[in-house]
Amino acid sequence: MSDDTKSKDKKPKTSDDMMSGIGGIFDVPGGTKKKKKKKKAADTSPSPAADAIGAAIEEELAAASQGAEVDDDDDVVSAADESSEVEAADESSEFESAADESSEVEVAPAPKKAKKKAEPKAAEPKKTKKKAAPAGIEGVFTPSKSDDDDDIDLSSTYLDDDDLGDIPAPKNPMTKVLVGVVLVLVVGMLAMLHHFTGFGDDFMLLLQGNYQEEMLRRAQQAEEEHLAAQLAAMPRYGNLTITGNPVGATIKLNGQIQYGQVGGEDGPWRALELGPSTAIQNLSVRDTHHIEVTAPGHQPATITLTEGMWQDGGNGDYRFNYNANLVPIDAKYGQEFAQRMESDLDNDFYGEATINTIPSGAQILLNNTIALNKDGEELRTPVTFGTYYVKDEESGELKEMQLRVDTPPDRGDRLELAFPDNDELPNFLTSINRRTWECNWKDEAETRRLPDDASIQLQCDYTWKLEKDFNAINRYIADREAEFQRIQAQQEEALKKAQEAAAEAAGQQG
Structure with missing residues (x-):
């Protein structure tokens, strides 16, 4: 067969055939179907080496279609010479695996095509069909996808609601349980709030328009209770009166003879004795007191005086009367x-x-x-x-x-x-x-x-x-004076606090 016949029978190679003849790491089957990818601008930009190779192939295809003689080796090699060294790790993430095998990529020359003479035609301007630079060569560097994957965003390792499409999200059965627990806690907190603070009662009073009046009443009651508590906490003192026989019997209070002064500040001190009506003043009502009355030839008379035995005459006037009639010993x-x-x-x-x-x-x-x-x-x-x-x-x-x-x-x-x-x-x-x-x-x-x-x-x-x-006797006198001063100061302080509390309550009511 003649050379002309062979050249006529030989069809120009397509871009796919040209890609298959590159060899080396590029000698992988490529798909002819164009697919959409949702990537960021930084991820889809082609590497300089791929751009040079793609441009050389496009020029050669254009020349072949016009019947021009193209030196495949020179075009491919010249394109490859523009960027013969490609660092996969620096150019794109798609070349990371290839960069591990070789940091320098050499493009093998494609086989030479037979030259044929173009038939004389009218001179026409040379047209070069430009295609968008491929985002990447499919294969080990670019994962292939089907038409059903158009809506999936491969730039993220996680799926979102848009990727799921019409598929409903699975329901979590714990949601209802958590909602129920929250409701129970809220109801419990409201119940405790009402129990300890009376929130519900106050809310009803507010709706009825009686809230302010009720608050004033409660404040007044609280002040009265506070004043009563202060008065109850005040020291209480009472007067003990002892009567009986025989007159002149010795009286001991808590094991100690009691004394009193006769005739003024310079007068003598006398022991407290049983008389027609003998009084011991300023005894602490809250304390326990032991009273003993003795006389020669008689059995002693004793009594233990406790707080509950005092008689309250009102206004802090506490009194207790003890009748000590001593009995002879025989x-x-x-x-x-x-x-x-x-x-x-x-x-x-x-x-x-x-x-x-x-x-x-x-x-x-x-x-x-x-x-x-x-x-x-x-x-x-x-x-x-x-x-x-x-x-x-x-x-x-x-x-x-x-x-x-x-x-x-x-x-x-x-x-x-x-x-x-x-x-x-x-x-x-x-x-x-x-x-x-x-x-x-x-x-x-x-x-x-x-x-x-x-x-x-x-x-x-x-x-x-x-x-x-x-x-x-001297110690008794000193203790008595100190106790008198203490009682007086304590009573004055308690009275002052009670008056201040009463004045504060009156001011709040006003």
């Missing part, structure tokens, strides 16, 4: 005491007194007169005596005196103890009267010598005893 002593309290015109009864003091050396004054011994010297404690002497002011002589048991029932002998050489110690005052004497029974031999009709008092040897600690 019938014989009761008979002697009853007869002692009566008048016995036929007999005189005398006794002996024993006085001890801390410190010692107290001066003794009987009925406002200094008691002396038979030598005219002052009697000083400790001392026991039944007979004493006083100096007559007119004559200066000593006059003998005896301690009588049967003194007037309402009086007795006035006894005062003093320390004229020590101004820091107070004077102490008491009374030696027939109630305070103690009967010491005589022995049986002496009793037999008495007449059958003799008074039972004749069977007694009477004694009177006194022990007094003046240092303790």
Whole structure:
């Protein structure tokens, strides 16, 4: 077959055939169907090497169609020479795998085509058909896709609602559970809010138009309750009154003898004794108090006073009355005491007194007169005596005196103890009267010598005893003064707070 015939039978190669003849890493089948891709501008731009090769192929196809003689080797090689070295990692992500095999890509020359002489034609301007540069060569560098993939965005590794199309999103069964839990929590919170704050009641009052009036009423009630609570928390003090017999019995409060001052600031101090009406003031109502009343020859009377036993007379006036009627220790002593309290015109009864003091050396004054011994010297404690002497002011002589048991029932002998050489110690005052004497029974031999009709008092040897600690009296005086100041300051502070609370409540109401 002649060369002309062979050249006529040979058809020009298409772009697909040309691509298949490139060889090397480009010798991969390519699709002829154009497909759409949704990529970013930076991802779809072709590499410089691909652009050069594509342009060379397009020129050669155009020349072949016009019958021009094209030197395939020169065109392809010249295009390849423009960018023979391609760094896959720098040009595009599509060439990353190829760059690992070779950083330099050499384009193999396509086989030479037979030259044929173009028939003489009228000169026409050379037309070059330009195509858009391929975004990439399909194959290992560009994943192929079907027509159904047109709407899928391959630039993202995640699918969105647009990629799903008409396919409904799957429903999560936990959604309803979470909604139910939220509703339960909301209802619970509203219930707790109503229970602890009364939110629902306030809302109804607001709808009825009574909210402001109710708030004012509540504020006034709160102030009244606050004032009442302050008054209830205030210290409470009451007055204890003790009555009973025998008069002159000793009273102890919480184990301690109580004292009071007689005749003003410079007067002597006297022990609190049972009288027709003996009062102890400013006792704390909230504290527990133990009261004990004692007398010679009698059983003691005791009581424990608690807060609930006080009687509230109103305005903080608390009172408690205690009747202490002492009982003789036995019938014989009761008979002697009853007869002692009566008048016995036929007999005189005398006794002996024993006085001890801390410190010692107290001066003794009987009925406002200094008691002396038979030598005219002052009697000083400790001392026991039944007979004493006083100096007559007119004559200066000593006059003998005896301690009588049967003194007037309402009086007795006035006894005062003093320390004229020590101004820091107070004077102490008491009374030696027939109630305070103690009967010491005589022995049986002496009793037999008495007449059958003799008074039972004749069977007694009477004694009177006194022990007094003046240092303790001083401590009592100091404690009493401090307690008085504390109570006064506490009452003033509590009253001030109550007045301020009342004024604040009145201001809010106004």
